[in-house]
Amino acid sequence: MYVLETRDLYFSYPDGTEVLKGINFKAKKGEMIALLGPNGVGKTTLFLHFNGILKPKRGEVLIKGKPIRYDKKGLMEVRRTVGIVFQNPDDQIFAPTVKEDVAFGPLNLGLPKEEVERRVKEALKAVGMEGYEDKPPHLLSGGQKKRVAIAGILAMEPEIIILDEPTAGLDPLGASKIMKLLYDLNKKGITIIISTHDVDLVPVYADRVYLMYGGKILKEGTPKDVFSDVETIRKANLRLPRVAHLVEILNKKDKKNIKMGYTIGEVRRNLLEALNCDNHEKNLGDVR
Ligand SMILES: Nc1ncnc2c1ncn2[C@@H]1O[C@H](COP(=O)(O)OP(=O)(O)OP(=O)(O)O)[C@@H](O)[C@H]1O
Numbered sequence: 001m002y003v004l005e006t007r008d009l010y011f012s013y014p015d016g017t018e019v020l021k022g023i024n025f026k027a028k029k030g031e032m033i034a035l036l037g038p039n040g041v042g043k044t045t046l047f048l049h050f051n052g053i054l055k056p057k058r059g060e061v062l063i064k065g066k067p068i069r070y071d072k073k074g075l076m077e078v079r080r081t082v083g084i085v086f087q088n089p090d091d092q093i094f095a096p097t098v099k100e101d102v103a104f105g106p107l108n109l110g111l112p113k114e115e116v117e118r119r120v121k122e123a124l125k126a127v128g129m130e131g132y133e134d135k136p137p138h139l140l141s142g143g144q145k146k147r148v149a150i151a152g153i154l155a156m157e158p159e160i161i162i163l164d165e166p167t168a169g170l171d172p173l174g175a176s177k178i179m180k181l182l183y184d185l186n187k188k189g190i191t192i193i194i195s196t197h198d199v200d201l202v203p204v205y206a207d208r209v210y211l212m213y214g215g216k217i218l219k220e221g222t223p224k225d226v227f228s229d230v231e232t233i234r235k236a237n238l239r240l241p242r243v244a245h246l247v248e249i250l251n252k253k254d255k256k257n258i259k260m261g262y263t264i265g266e267v268r269r270n271l272l273e274a275l276n277c278d279n280h281e282k283n284l285g286d287v288r
Pocket residue numbers: 013014015017019037038039040041042043044045046
């Protein structure tokens with residue numbers, strides 16, 4: 001059984017813009033999935049279907065095998081299981097202080113005060129924002145706001161967290177830190193689904209990739225499955241990860257024969273192999 005599934009999903013906005021054209025998407029418990037696609041292909045629109053904010057024109061969305069019910073009770077149930085972190089934290093954070101903001105969701109669930117306090121404390125700890133409890137969110141940096149938005153969702157203790165372009169607008173260090181945080185949350189068992197057009201980050205963190213273009217899924221599989229189909233990647237106006245592009249150039253232009261890789265770790269290992277370095281295995285550690 002899948003924790004989240006869409007079957008032949010179609011959606012158009014009221015102005016007639018047809019955005020989703022038959023999307024079949026499946027997430028297994030504990031997976032870290034990247035929905036990869038350039039601007040405007042419908043990633044956000046698809047995500048808004050994952051917890052019932054938008055209702056499909058045709059097809060269905062299933063959470064843990066059950067179709068979403070779009071009445072108040074059904075939507076409450078879905079939102080306990082699936083949390084969404086929007087692209088712009090300002091769309092999500094509105095309370096006067098960080099702790100009130102993170103407490104908002106659990107309070108709405110009607111949980112006792114002590115339980116809310118426990119969840120707020122744990123969520124802020126998980127995102128590394130302890131000590132900011134009384135700070136007004138509008139005084140935080142972009143990266144800190146993103147963390148608070150994630151904490152607000154974590155405090156709901158969802159099984160699935162959907163993040164719309166979690167690294168957008170962050171500097172390289174901030175982006176890596178957010179991805180590391182998501183990686184750690186995923187290792188604790190939370191299913192994570194992110195949308196992104198950052199092709200360098202995807203192979204490092206994702207177990208599986210959906211490549212979206214023109215309201216359709218063009219390809220699905222492991223990062224290796226998806227990125228080895230260079231033609232489809234380019235058709236979707238994306239590119240290979242930089243390190244894979246380097247291997248492509250070395251093989252094509254310099255007539256080398258280096259095994260392809262998609263992360264720095266993989267390419268480093270493959271280059272060392274090609275250079276016949278005999279001691280590389282024990283020095284490499286994590287090949288991501
Ligand atoms: N409320 C709306 N009414 C009409 N059209 C909309 C609305 N919201 C989005 N669209 C259109 O739907 C299409 C898909 O938008 P969406 O935001 O889902 O794409 P995206 O892949 O998330 O893009 P990005 O990577 O830029 O965030 C775009 O053509 C957009 O202009």
